[in-house]
Amino acid sequence: MTGLWQVIAEFEEEWADGKVQGWDNEGQENGHVSAQPSGIDLDYYSTVEELMEVGPERLKEALAALGLKTGGTFQQRAERLFLTKHTPLEQLDRKHFAKGSRGAEQNGFAATPQQAESSKAIAFTEAKIIKLCDLLHETIVRTKENVEKKQALTYEEMEAEREEEDIQADSESDDEEQQIYNPLKLPMGWDGKPIPYWLYKLHGLGQEFKCEICGNHSYWGRRAYERHFKEWRHQHGMRCLGIPNTKNFNEITSIEEAKVLWEGIQEKQGVNKWRPELEEEYEDKEGNIYNKKTYTDLQRQGLI
Structure with missing residues (x-):
């Protein structure tokens, strides 16, 4: 827990300074985002038909993120988004932007508070995952080694190991049963142990x-x-x-x-x-x- 609180403090400080690794949020704090905040890299697509392969929902999300209209047919959406590959948002005709879109009013670069919060949440999740991987590094390494070891075992060795685990599990369950002490014959609870005597009397x-x-x-x-x-x-x-x-x-x-x-x-x-x-x-x-x-x-x- 101490390590997690440290991650939160460090992340907030780095985010405020725009120094989070892999996240350049300086532009977001100044009210600007990149021309492609949608997660679709248009450099990979050379035609509208290729862009249509990402699906209608992703196209709609990408258009909404840029403040562009999301209506029309599937192909019209793809054509509208493909325009932004060679034409900066500030040079696009205003008819392509949704009504009331801050993107149209501010040359297509305005970031909404929701986008900034979403980016920050994703970056914070990544920071926590990195910290957890660091804290559990030894466990992860041992787990990988154990998996690799099992992959190298023969069938006979795997059967012998499984039998040993079954014997150990049976002995542990026998020990647990022997440890249950119930002289008052109290009913068993959900955990397989006698319920408390006060609860027995209460009901x-x-x-x-x-x-x-x-x-x-x-x-x-x-x-x-x-x-x-x-x-x-x-x-x-x-x-x-x-x-x-x-x-x-x-x-x-x-x-x-x-x-x-x-x-x-x-x-x-x-x-x-x-x-x-x-x-x-x-x-x-x-x-x-x-x-x-x-x-x-x-x-x-x-x-x-």
Whole structure:
């Protein structure tokens, strides 16, 4: 990190003085850029047809960088850019420049702040890469030597080396498994290690909740227990009982209690048969709740 901060300081100083290697930004700071800031060297092209090989998008970018119009056909763009090969921008007819272009007003040499910032960002990236290559020089050299060494190995030598690496990896994994100490039988976290005890207590993971509707499945912790009422296992159990999985049945885990409550709801509403397409609830991956009809329609349309 110290080396990187040093690079930033040195770069800012050299950029201000126009001394960054490979970047002559003195002209940019004075408000001028070269006639070809687009990255297309017209010296390599002798005809418009050859220039068209770079593609329409690059031509458009090159024209925009020079403040020239970017419209017209593919060939018209190439012809417009090819004019700048033998004709300085300040001598071009103003009709070739885009409206409001500072390039036309300032003889085609004005640099926009965006261009200056873009050039500075690229130069700074190069400076960081050079510094990182310097800091990692030894590692890079060793890596190259290792690659060259492997390229010179025979098939038998490569197989022997691979077997040695596999044995070493197996021994390391065995050591890691032996080091895991979990006397409290805590659940494993994402890293393969027991979660902290305070987190175990915070979520009440030592508390067991059984649900008869889910086939006496156990849920550990209040959070998992509350969430399971909208999950597939509980929904399937309610469907098998012929009971809609609505909010009225939250916290109901007994089959008998669910049946009694459903009979009471039917008597109160005067309905002998429930309508699953309107009353049965479904949950998507984002936790949104729909009735069966809406869920089926959205699923058929590929929206969920």
